[in-house]
Amino acid sequence: MRLLNASGCLDALTAPEVAAEFDAFVTKTVTPLPRGGNPPIRIAETDVGMLNAIGLANPGIDRFLSEHLPRLAGLTVWASAGGFSTHDYVEVCERLDEHEEVAAIELNLSCPNVDEVPESVEETVAVARKVTRKPLYAKLSAAVADIAETARAAEAGGADGLSLVNTIKGLALDERTLQPLLARGAGGLSGPALRPIALAAVHACYRAVKLPILGMGGVATGRDALELLAVGARDVALGTSLFADPGAPARIRSELEAELAAHGFAHPGNAVGAAHRPEVSTLNPRLRVNGKKIPA
Amino acid sequence: MPKRERRRVVAAEPVGPYTLLRVDRAGLKAGIPGQFFMLETPGRLLPRPMSVCLATPSELAFLIDPIGPGTRALCSVQTGAELAILGPLGNGFDLSVERPLLVGGGIGIAPFPYLSGTLGGPPAVLGFRSSWHAEAAALVPNAEVVIEPTYVTDAMPSGHDVLACGPEPMLDAVRKLAPRAQLAWEAPMACGYGACYGCAVEIDGELKRLCVEGPVLAAA
Numbered sequence: 391m392r393l394l395n396a397s398g399c400l401d402a403l404t405a406p407e408v409a410a411e412f413d414a415f416v417t418k419t420v421t422p423l424p425r426g427g428n429p430p431i432r433i434a435e436t437d438v439g440m441l442n443a444i445g446l447a448n449p450g451i452d453r454f455l456s457e458h459l460p461r462l463a464g465l466t467v468w469a470s471a472g473g474f475s476t477h478d479y480v481e482v483c484e485r486l487d488e489h490e491e492v493a494a495i496e497l498n499l500s501c502p503n504v505d506e507v508p509e510s511v512e513e514t515v516a517v518a519r520k521v522t523r524k525p526l527y528a529k530l531s532a533a534v535a536d537i538a539e540t541a542r543a544a545e546a547g548g549a550d551g552l553s554l555v556n557t558i559k560g561l562a563l564d565e566r567t568l569q570p571l572l573a574r575g576a577g578g579l580s581g582p583a584l585r586p587i588a589l590a591a592v593h594a595c596y597r598a599v600k601l602p603i604l605g606m607g608g609v610a611t612g613r614d615a616l617e618l619l620a621v622g623a624r625d626v627a628l629g630t631s632l633f634a635d636p637g638a639p640a641r642i643r644s645e646l647e648a649e650l651a652a653h654g655f656a657h658p659g660n661a662v663g664a665a666h667r668p669e670v671s672t673l674n675p676r677l678r679v680n681g682k683k684i685p686a
Numbered sequence: 687m688p689k690r691e692r693r694r695v696v697a698a699e700p701v702g703p704y705t706l707l708r709v710d711r712a713g714l715k716a717g718i719p720g721q722f723f724m725l726e727t728p729g730r731l732l733p734r735p736m737s738v739c740l741a742t743p744s745e746l747a748f749l750i751d752p753i754g755p756g757t758r759a760l761c762s763v764q765t766g767a768e769l770a771i772l773g774p775l776g777n778g779f780d781l782s783v784e785r786p787l788l789v790g791g792g793i794g795i796a797p798f799p800y801l802s803g804t805l806g807g808p809p810a811v812l813g814f815r816s817s818w819h820a821e822a823a824a825l826v827p828n829a830e831v832v833i834e835p836t837y838v839t840d841a842m843p844s845g846h847d848v849l850a851c852g853p854e855p856m857l858d859a860v861r862k863l864a865p866r867a868q869l870a871w872e873a874p875m876a877c878g879y880g881a882c883y884g885c886a887v888e889i890d891g892e893l894k895r896l897c898v899e900g901p902v903l904a905a906a
Contacts, residue, residue: 401881
């Protein structure tokens, strides 16, 4: 299992010591042209999560390659690629492909904070596939009728893996004015509210496709990471929990180790998909249910 | 980047409508006035950014306006509770000024007690919406207080190096009178260390992350 940051949740240039805690650093989404992003206010907290409407703020592919990428030396870099047409994805992926410092590309097919979205997951993955041989992960939204269908489309397009899940559109109002807190109105909901949604999405996609899954959505503890592994994630990413605690990567790794040991998994890989194998009891003899020892 | 540390709350004292949250300093750097800490907020997902209001050898204190669920939770913290705090963060005021004048509005006076002490008690003009809010002016020496409908810009003497903190309309008005003023801005912030891009504010058509490029920015 590798631990990564979720795209857009860490800047390795301003917090290099946090980025170094991960097995790979995922960049903010890069688009062909620079973007300032949405006007402020761009974030808000709710009782169950966090809303953001950053709006793909990024320096554009030219400046990313010339100014940012050289400063990420020493990190395993996954570049998140975004755009507003299949042509945009082709352009970004073609340029990224020329740089050996880029270990993998994550296609952001699901940003909730821009109005134009790519029409077809399969088509977008397929055109990107044609211009790069780097590992290609498709980042999907759970806000669809059947995410397994989207996963099959990504697989058919030639994706090497899935990143599940992106945020889901939500809105919060100011308690006094009853106006939306975010300037854009709605934003992407992340944090604890996203956790069961991520579990359902990974669970469904693990059954639908053979692709490895990078699971993310509200992971704040080792237990949360273990559950994502159990529903089928091979790797795990942290997002919102990084904001409250830049020490989260080390803490969650150590909590996960304890969780794996308590469930009798010698290796994180053994936990992957455990929720799909009811015949495999993960109960350690020391565990109790309702105070009673579980018979082996 | 500083490490996140747990610290004990020494007291949470009312100051007018605000609360002065005092925490055990125990080796923490106070930073430069205008810098801030992210304070763990009980029962909430995200920490809250608060500038250092007072720094003594044994304590750091933060002045908090209970305007939402997070700030209300922080104002209700009990003495003896522990909070995880991360800081100092961001860029503070440039202290190499010859004739400093502190100009603050409302909860924007929060960094001034520490700033005033560091600069040797320069004159200050502080504006509040009511005399109840103005009780916080007692934390700042040499302060002239104005209360709405009088504004700080009505009382600002000229010929000073202005260091200002307050609501955006106040900062906009101050920089029209003092184009070289240093302005401390605020915005909702999720992380405080440049990760979330949430605190970007548009200043003269350019978006700046207040936690990294700010919160103190030159007016021009």
